[in-house]
Amino acid sequence: MNIFKSSSAADTGRLAGCLARSGARGSIIFLSGPIGSGKTVFVQGLARALGLSDIPSSASFAIARSYRGAGASLYHFDLFRLKADEMRECGYEEALQDADGVIAVEWPAPALEYFPQDRLELDFELLPDGGRRIRARAGGAQSSQLLEKAARLWLKKTK
Ligand SMILES: Nc1ncnc2c1ncn2[C@@H]1O[C@H](COP(=O)(O)OP(=O)(O)OP(=O)(O)O)[C@@H](O)[C@H]1O
Numbered sequence: 001m002n003i004f005k006s007s008s009a010a011d012t013g014r015l016a017g018c019l020a021r022s023g024a025r026g027s028i029i030f031l032s033g034p035i036g037s038g039k040t041v042f043v044q045g046l047a048r049a050l051g052l053s054d055i056p057s058s059a060s061f062a063i064a065r066s067y068r069g070a071g072a073s074l075y076h077f078d079l080f081r082l083k084a085d086e087m088r089e090c091g092y093e094e095a096l097q098d099a100d101g102v103i104a105v106e107w108p109a110p111a112l113e114y115f116p117q118d119r120l121e122l123d124f125e126l127l128p129d130g131g132r133r134i135r136a137r138a139g140g141a142q143s144s145q146l147l148e149k150a151a152r153l154w155l156k157k158t159k
């Protein structure tokens, strides 16, 4: 497990950028944590770092949206209002078939058994000082490698 401290929205965006530049294509990132903890800010950072011009919005009530760019696609799910037996309707199977796509899932509880175990799970926590603590756990070989690389980039950035 890795722990990252983010002291601003820009910081959280930078962490997403580290992941995007560490071979995030084809990977799955679960984002948990309370309302307003920065999950969508993280996805916006991913989109920017992947060179996507359309940026996911925080105010969106969409359950699933995809963003296609020249070299990468981003699939953004917000499953806050979804029940596990409604999972088939959100289009996750199509996202899983895109080998170059990055999948980001906010409120992943209904999705736990539908996605491969080899995924990166990020847990956002609000800190009393206004910052965020982000705990990262990798569920398999691909996500471990992604996390290790990203953690090294993050250290370089914050030195
Ligand atoms: N360190 C930080 N990282 C991320 N966001 C931060 C940070 N500090 C302050 N913020 C602010 O907190 C808010 C996070 O909003 P965001 O929409 O990303 O939350 P969320 O976790 O997606 O919430 P929801 O569960 O409602 O989808 C933004 O307004 C952002 O500017």
Ligand SMILES: [Mg+2]
Pocket (backbone or CB within 6 Å): 039, 040, 041, 058, 078, 106
């Ligand atoms: Mg959100």
